Amino acid sequence: MKPRALIPLVVFVAIGFFLYSGIGKDPRYVPSPLVGKPMPEFSAPALHDPTRIVSKTSLLGTPYLLNVFGSWCPSCRVEHPILAEYARRGAFKLVGFNWKDEKADAERWLQQFGDPYAEIFTDLDGRLGIDFGVYGAPETFVIGADGMVLHKHVGPLDAQTIEKEILPLLAGKP
Amino acid sequence: MPFADRAQEVRYQNLLRELRCLQCQNQTLADSDADIARQLRNEVFRMIGEGKSDDEIKDFMTARYGEFVLYRPKVESGTWLLWFGPFVILAGGALALVLHLRKRRTGATAPAATAARDEEDW
Numbered sequence: 078m079k080p081r082a083l084i085p086l087v088v089f090v091a092i093g094f095f096l097y098s099g100i101g102k103d104p105r106y107v108p109s110p111l112v113g114k115p116m117p118e119f120s121a122p123a124l125h126d127p128t129r130i131v132s133k134t135s136l137l138g139t140p141y142l143l144n145v146f147g148s149w150c151p152s153c154r155v156e157h158p159i160l161a162e163y164a165r166r167g168a169f170k171l172v173g174f175n176w177k178d179e180k181a182d183a184e185r186w187l188q189q190f191g192d193p194y195a196e197i198f199t200d201l202d203g204r205l206g207i208d209f210g211v212y213g214a215p216e217t218f219v220i221g222a223d224g225m226v227l228h229k230h231v232g233p234l235d236a237q238t239i240e241k242e243i244l245p246l247l248a249g250k251p
Numbered sequence: 252m253p254f255a256d257r258a259q260e261v262r263y264q265n266l267l268r269e270l271r272c273l274q275c276q277n278q279t280l281a282d283s284d285a286d287i288a289r290q291l292r293n294e295v296f297r298m299i300g301e302g303k304s305d306d307e308i309k310d311f312m313t314a315r316y317g318e319f320v321l322y323r324p325k326v327e328s329g330t331w332l333l334w335f336g337p338f339v340i341l342a343g344g345a346l347a348l349v350l351h352l353r354k355r356r357t358g359a360t361a362p363a364a365t366a367a368r369d370e371e372d373w
Contacts, residue, residue, distance in 0.1 A: 104276070105276065107273060107316070107317055107319045108317055108319075109317060110313065110314060110315070110316070110317040110318075111315075177286075203286075203287075203290055204290075207290065207291070207294060207315060208315060209315070210315040210316045210317070212273035212274050212287050212316065213273075213274050213287070
């Protein structure tokens with residue numbers, strides 16, 4: 078057989094590999110441009126005491142998980158007990174980003190499902206969420222002690238993802 | 252909240268058609284009814300009012316949501332295949348066609364017998 082006759086086969090195999098590599102990827106996954114950069118500067122009212130201001134600076138010093146949640150968000154309930162369990166065991170510090178939520182609703186939700194957050198700040202109108210590139214709760218950022226964004230997860234976290242993707246990042250940055 | 256002039260309104264409409272709503276992904280900010288799209292439309296409106304250029308507004312969006320928000324991504328190493336892939340394939344096809352035609356022409360002029368038989372076939 079002439080080697081030229083193999084060209085279509087080679088092209089076919091190449092295209093096949095290329096297309097196959099796309100199978101199983103989540104088309105909803107959008108890489109955040111914030112990863113690897115310092116988190117945006119912000120100062121926002123604390124949930125339980127809106128006169129107190131939580132800021133990027135006030136959270137520096139320990140790495141933490143910044144969890145975007147809202148009482149109106151059904152998938153937040155799915156991940157909530159898992160996050161709570163890890164936070165209770167001291168696996169990480171958990172900070173809440175209460176997104177587009179009313180104070181009373183958020184507090185009732187936390188009362189009902191438990192409050193594992195070391196700190197919670199609020200973003201009632203969602204303006205701060207835009208600076209963080211938030212487009213749907215739940216979303217979770219891993220923030221280093223120096224305020225760098227190490228990772229972003231979109232959608233509810235499960236134990237497997239926490240073990241495989243989150244904890245190793247935190248272990249690397251004590 | 253009206254626009255200052257017609258030109259601003261046109262820019263607003265054009266920008267909304269070039270920016271993607273992340274929640275619904277296959278809709279532009281102009282199409283989408285999602286809350287986040289409404290909010291980002293407000294941001295675009297605010298920035299136009301502040302006198303920001305189209306590029307500044309797109310930079311604002313990509314700094315937060317990534318290149319994915321642009322329906323016309325920038326030409327760079329990561330989008331090279333996207334922009335030029337079709338032309339590479341087209342060029343490859345054209346090259347194959349030229350080579351094939353050239354071979355057929357030289358083949359046809361060589362032995363007179365085959366040329367005659369070709370005519371019969373037609």
